[in-house]
Amino acid sequence: MSTLDPAGPAAADIATLWWVMFWGALVLFALVMALLVLSFLRPAMIASIRPIHWIIGGGLIMPVPILIALLMAALLLGEQLLPKPGGVQPMRVEAHASRWQWQFSYPETPGAATTEILHLPAGEPVDIVVTAADVIHAFWVPRLGGKIDAIPGHTNVIRLQADEPGVYRGICAEYCGEGHETMGFVVEAHSPADYATAIGGAQ
Amino acid sequence: MIRHLWPLLAGFTLWALAFILLYALQYLGCYFGWAPAAHRTALVVGYVMSLAALAGALLVQLALLRRRGSAATSLDRIGIGATIAALAATAVTFGPTLLASACI
Numbered sequence: 001m002s003t004l005d006p007a008g009p010a011a012a013d014i015a016t017l018w019w020v021m022f023w024g025a026l027v028l029f030a031l032v033m034a035l036l037v038l039s040f041l042r043p044a045m046i047a048s049i050r051p052i053h054w055i056i057g058g059g060l061i062m063p064v065p066i067l068i069a070l071l072m073a074a075l076l077l078g079e080q081l082l083p084k085p086g087g088v089q090p091m092r093v094e095a096h097a098s099r100w101q102w103q104f105s106y107p108e109t110p111g112a113a114t115t116e117i118l119h120l121p122a123g124e125p126v127d128i129v130v131t132a133a134d135v136i137h138a139f140w141v142p143r144l145g146g147k148i149d150a151i152p153g154h155t156n157v158i159r160l161q162a163d164e165p166g167v168y169r170g171i172c173a174e175y176c177g178e179g180h181e182t183m184g185f186v187v188e189a190h191s192p193a194d195y196a197t198a199i200g201g202a203q
Numbered sequence: 204m205i206r207h208l209w210p211l212l213a214g215f216t217l218w219a220l221a222f223i224l225l226y227a228l229q230y231l232g233c234y235f236g237w238a239p240a241a242h243r244t245a246l247v248v249g250y251v252m253s254l255a256a257l258a259g260a261l262l263v264q265l266a267l268l269r270r271r272g273s274a275a276t277s278l279d280r281i282g283i284g285a286t287i288a289a290l291a292a293t294a295v296t297f298g299p300t301l302l303a304s305a306c307i
């Protein structure tokens with residue numbers, strides 16, 4: 001269930017962003033540690049740096065480019081995750097949260113419904129329409145991407161894709177009461193033929 | 204109190220107002236389904252207005268500093284720094300309203 005083991009394009013983008021932030025943070029940590037070590041080994045050298053240079057160097061020149069680069073990376077990767085209108089519209093499935101379980105229905109197959117198992121076709125994007133009955137929940141399948149809030153009275157859409165058939169665990173990612181931690185579900189991604197069978201069995 | 208502290212508060216108060224303005228424009232445009240070009244124009248106008256308001260505050264503070272001459276307090280000078288920071292923060296943090304997707 002690790003976000004660093006992505007199984008689809010949305011999760012891969014998020015994992016890329018995570019690694020960018022990880023290596024960026026590591027470089028900054030190493031820099032701070034080097035300065036700390038220098039302050040013990042070469043105190044005269046550190047003392048020769050004037051306070052205004054610490055403020056301008058450490059407070060502006062170092063963080064501003066890094067934060068702007070991270071902001072741009074997050075925006076560019078984030079844009080790719082959005083279920084934008086226009087173009088080919090992917091298949092839609094509905095995920096409805098209530099205390100404390102997930103119900104899934106499949107508008108393209110009237111009558112098909114599942115509880116705690118979400119069937120998806122593998123290898124194609126799917127728009128998941130997320131709603132809630134009572135309180136705020138959140139839909140999260142770490143290996144596929146996400147997460148997105150399930151809000152009463154509001155409809156949220158998240159576009160996910162499982163590249164390969166397989167089983168991916170999902171959880172409610174917003175604390176929603178005493179049954180919260182049991183509010184898990186499973187995504188079963190099928191090849192096209194298996195998907196038809198699985199959905200047929202859910203009718 | 205506010206009489207003395209306003210140079211410190213002006214910049215980031217305007218930043219907060221710009222935040223509310225731009226967030227409201229983004230939400231209302233999506234809610235009422237404005238045409239994408241009109242919606243983007245409204246956001247760009249809101250962004251430019253926010254920058255103009257902050258630049259105006261900065262000019263007022265600079266003029267006041269000059270008028271007070273040697274009577275200017277350190278609070279006046281720190282307030283100018285705070286307004287410059289708020290101006291830069293407005294330009295950077297609201298920059299995405301010019302390009303990022305507004306509605307999905």
Ligand SMILES: [Cu+2]
Binds near residue numbers: 100136137180183
């Ligand atoms: Cu929940």
